[in-house]
Amino acid sequence: MEIVIASGKGGVGKSTITGSLISLLSKDFKLGAVDADAEAPNLHIIFNVREWEREEEFADAKTAEINDSCINCGLCDNVCVYEAIYIDGRRRIKQYLCEGCGACKAVCPVDAITISDAISGWLRTGKTKYGPLVSAELDVGKPNSGKLVTEEKKIAREWRDKGEIDHIIVDAAAGIGCQVISSVSGANLVLLVGEPTPSSLSDMKRMHGLAKHFGIETKMIINKYGLNEGYRGLEEFAKENNIEIIGRVPYDSSVPKALNSMMPLVEFDPDSKASKAIKEIADVVKGWL
Numbered sequence: 106m107e108i109v110i111a112s113g114k115g116g117v118g119k120s121t122i123t124g125s126l127i128s129l130l131s132k133d134f135k136l137g138a139v140d141a142d143a144e145a146p147n148l149h150i151i152f153n154v155r156e157w158e159r160e161e162e163f164a165d166a167k168t169a170e171i172n173d174s175c176i177n178c179g180l181c182d183n184v185c186v187y188e189a190i191y192i193d194g195r196r197r198i199k200q201y202l203c204e205g206c207g208a209c210k211a212v213c214p215v216d217a218i219t220i221s222d223a224i225s226g227w228l229r230t231g232k233t234k235y236g237p238l239v240s241a242e243l244d245v246g247k248p249n250s251g252k253l254v255t256e257e258k259k260i261a262r263e264w265r266d267k268g269e270i271d272h273i274i275v276d277a278a279a280g281i282g283c284q285v286i287s288s289v290s291g292a293n294l295v296l297l298v299g300e301p302t303p304s305s306l307s308d309m310k311r312m313h314g315l316a317k318h319f320g321i322e323t324k325m326i327i328n329k330y331g332l333n334e335g336y337r338g339l340e341e342f343a344k345e346n347n348i349e350i351i352g353r354v355p356y357d358s359s360v361p362k363a364l365n366s367m368m369p370l371v372e373f374d375p376d377s378k379a380s381k382a383i384k385e386i387a388d389v390v391k392g393w394l
């Protein structure tokens with residue numbers, strides 16, 4: 106199976122739940138983990154990966170450069186909506202602002218501008234005690250097209266095709282942008298993680314709509330349960346849309362301590378309220394694998 110853990114909203118504790126589920130499930134299954142949050146990857150921190158086995162640059166962006174034949178006419182300044190062109194002795198380009206759109210090259214009268222491939226991020230693979238992990242990291246200011254996540258999943262699927270792993274667990278980024286679309290593409294199931302707040306519900310609805318669009322089944326986990334007593338928004342949404350709630354994880358002060366110790370919560374404090382709830386969720390997931 107390929108299971109995606111997603112939330113729509115950031116900060117609901119998705120990676121905490123993902124890390125603990127992988128820790129528990131890896132005792133019975135050969136798992137491959139995909140950290141699909143290329144803007145803020147953190148599974149390697151929870152899994153205490155200090156060295157990568159493989160690291161390669163990923164070029165998915167374009168960037169402009171101005172060469173010495175520039176006659177300083179200033180035409181390019183007028184068309185760069187990203188304000189990436191500046192003068193320092195001669196005209197130069199701020200690489201972190203340049204989107205590689207080519208507008209400057211189109212207006213340059215002396216062909217002084219070249220557009221070339223630019224490094225947009227890095228793909229990394231490493232070993233953890235729970236199985237292999239593939240992670241990605243976008244460079245600052247580079248566009249998040251989702252291709253980086255597609256490459257990550259390709260690597261994980263190759264592991265599966267070679268029999269190195271049986272199942273893939275994907276920790277998706279927040280939002281419903283390109284990288285999340287890439288995360289859910291081809292998956293069997295999306296586990297929606299939410300916290301009992303209206304903003305989490307609002308973003309979960311969008312995430313659920315995305316999964317539904319792709320025809321992917323969804324289940325729900327309510328994290329930080331009890332933090333907002335009396336709030337029933339997630340439960341009502343689940344009922345209205347026939348989404349099974351497979352667990353309610355209570356708010357637990359052990360969570361930040363586990364993060365600080367770079368350990369999955371279920372290993373840092375196995376007897377905590379949250380760990381016990383996640384173990385029950387893992388038992389449900391085991392039934393699907």
Ligand code: SF4
Binds near residue numbers: 206
């Ligand atoms: S390629 Fe586009 S973004 Fe980059 S400097 Fe030229 S006009 Fe600006």
Ligand code: SF4
Binds near residue numbers: 177182
């Ligand atoms: S349009 Fe070409 S020649 Fe004119 S300032 Fe820009 S780079 Fe230089």
